[in-house]
Amino acid sequence: MKGVLLVNLGSPESPTPKDVKPYLDEFLMDKYVIDVPYLLRALLVRGIILRKRPEESAHAYAKIWWDEGSPLVVLSERMQQKVQPLVNVPVALAMRYGTMTIEKGLQELHDKGVTEVLLFPLYPQYAMASTLTILVKAEEIRKKKFPQMTFTDVPAFYNKPDYIKNLADSMKKHLDGFDYDHLLFSYHGIPERHIRKTDVTKSHCKIDGSCCNTPSPAHEFCYRHQCYETTKLVIEQLGIPKDKYSLTFQSRLAGDKWLEPYTDIEINKMPAKGIKKLAVVTPAFVSDCLETLEEIAMRAKEEFEENGGEEFLAIPCLNDDDQWCQTVGNWINDWAK
Numbered sequence: 001m002k003g004v005l006l007v008n009l010g011s012p013e014s015p016t017p018k019d020v021k022p023y024l025d026e027f028l029m030d031k032y033v034i035d036v037p038y039l040l041r042a043l044l045v046r047g048i049i050l051r052k053r054p055e056e057s058a059h060a061y062a063k064i065w066w067d068e069g070s071p072l073v074v075l076s077e078r079m080q081q082k083v084q085p086l087v088n089v090p091v092a093l094a095m096r097y098g099t100m101t102i103e104k105g106l107q108e109l110h111d112k113g114v115t116e117v118l119l120f121p122l123y124p125q126y127a128m129a130s131t132l133t134i135l136v137k138a139e140e141i142r143k144k145k146f147p148q149m150t151f152t153d154v155p156a157f158y159n160k161p162d163y164i165k166n167l168a169d170s171m172k173k174h175l176d177g178f179d180y181d182h183l184l185f186s187y188h189g190i191p192e193r194h195i196r197k198t199d200v201t202k203s204h205c206k207i208d209g210s211c212c213n214t215p216s217p218a219h220e221f222c223y224r225h226q227c228y229e230t231t232k233l234v235i236e237q238l239g240i241p242k243d244k245y246s247l248t249f250q251s252r253l254a255g256d257k258w259l260e261p262y263t264d265i266e267i268n269k270m271p272a273k274g275i276k277k278l279a280v281v282t283p284a285f286v287s288d289c290l291e292t293l294e295e296i297a298m299r300a301k302e303e304f305e306e307n308g309g310e311e312f313l314a315i316p317c318l319n320d321d322d323q324w325c326q327t328v329g330n331w332i333n334d335w336a337k
């Protein structure tokens with residue numbers, strides 16, 4: 001029997017330092033997220049980052065937390081509940097980090113008699129810190145606990161026409177009546193090193209002005225290329241002129257060189273360039289989360305206004321949008337038939 005496991009990132013149990021600390025520990029000790037040797041990672045994460053960050057992050061989480069829980073988890077659950085009636089196979093939901101584990105999700109499917117699983121990472125663009133870590137973790141659990149199961153992976157859907165249409169339609173709806181000067185596509189950042197590591201050709205990705213526009217087998221796993229493609233396809237669909245949009249990367253941690261340009265720095269410069277009405281879309285996330293609700297809709301808005309900006313619109317993620325849930329249902333049905 002077939003079944004589906006939707007997998008998103010996860011959130012702490014509550015917006016308190018006590019719960020944020022173990023969550024961040026699991027997340028940042030993942031070798032696909034901070035990809036340095038174990039001892040150095042432990043020193044960085046446990047010796048440096050986790051000394052102060054749980055307090056700061058808990059404070060940020062508290063600002064966006066809902067009565068029902070973490071927005072990312074609640075919105076992913078709403079999506080799963082909308083998709084389930086559209087398909088004839090069981091659909092479970094799990095998180096890569098935290099208590100809604102991939103193991104529990106697979107157990108739920110196993111208890112329903114599922115042996116063939118469609119693994120569905122909820123990330124439009126491929127990255128080792130998001131997609132790959134889910135696939136590796138699921139495979140580890142499969143080998144240990146469910147050796148009779150087989151997996152099919154849903155590849156990154158950054159350029160799938162129905163996803164692009166859903167994103168463009170949703171953006172159009174939210175932009176209606178907002179006469180923006182500029183539309184910013186802000187993607188979650190990753191260290192540049194991650195791009196080089198996932199380059200299957202070992203020589204294509206130079207993170208320069210041209211590699212991401214030059215066709216290459218590397219692009220199947222190039223996060224930067226995929227962010228550019230999502231942007232290009234949405235822009236074409238919405239007919240937005242070249243001088244009215246740009247692309248940046250957000251949420252960097254100190255230390256490494258991360259993908260540029262940086263969202264916060266670019267937004268802060270915009271009012272001086274005459275951009276007074278700004279719309280920001282965050283297509284690296286399918287569900288709103290800390291990085292969209294706090295970093296963009298609160299902090300970036302505040303800084304934009306402090307620097308002379310007048311109006312700021314944070315466009316919601318696809319979340320449980322009806323058309324998007326129908327698309328996910330269609331993909332599942334195509335696989336399950």
Ligand SMILES: C=CC1=C(C)c2cc3[nH]c(cc4nc(cc5[nH]c(cc1n2)c(C)c5CCC(=O)O)C(CCC(=O)O)=C4C)c(C)c3C=C
Nearest residue numbers: 009010011033034057072127129130188190284289290291
């Ligand atoms: C080395 C650090 C990080 C990498 C690489 C990274 C990649 C990455 N992350 C997401 C999606 C999300 N990240 C979220 C939060 C978040 N991310 C990092 C660090 C890295 N992410 C941290 C430390 C945090 C926690 C927040 C904080 O303490 O400030 C979230 C939000 C989670 C939530 O509960 O709402 C998401 C979603 C992607 C897609 C990605 C690679 C492309």
Ligand SMILES: [Fe+2]
Nearest residue numbers: 129188251291
């Ligand atoms: Fe992240």
Ligand SMILES: [Fe+2]
Nearest residue numbers: 205211212225
């Ligand atoms: Fe590239």
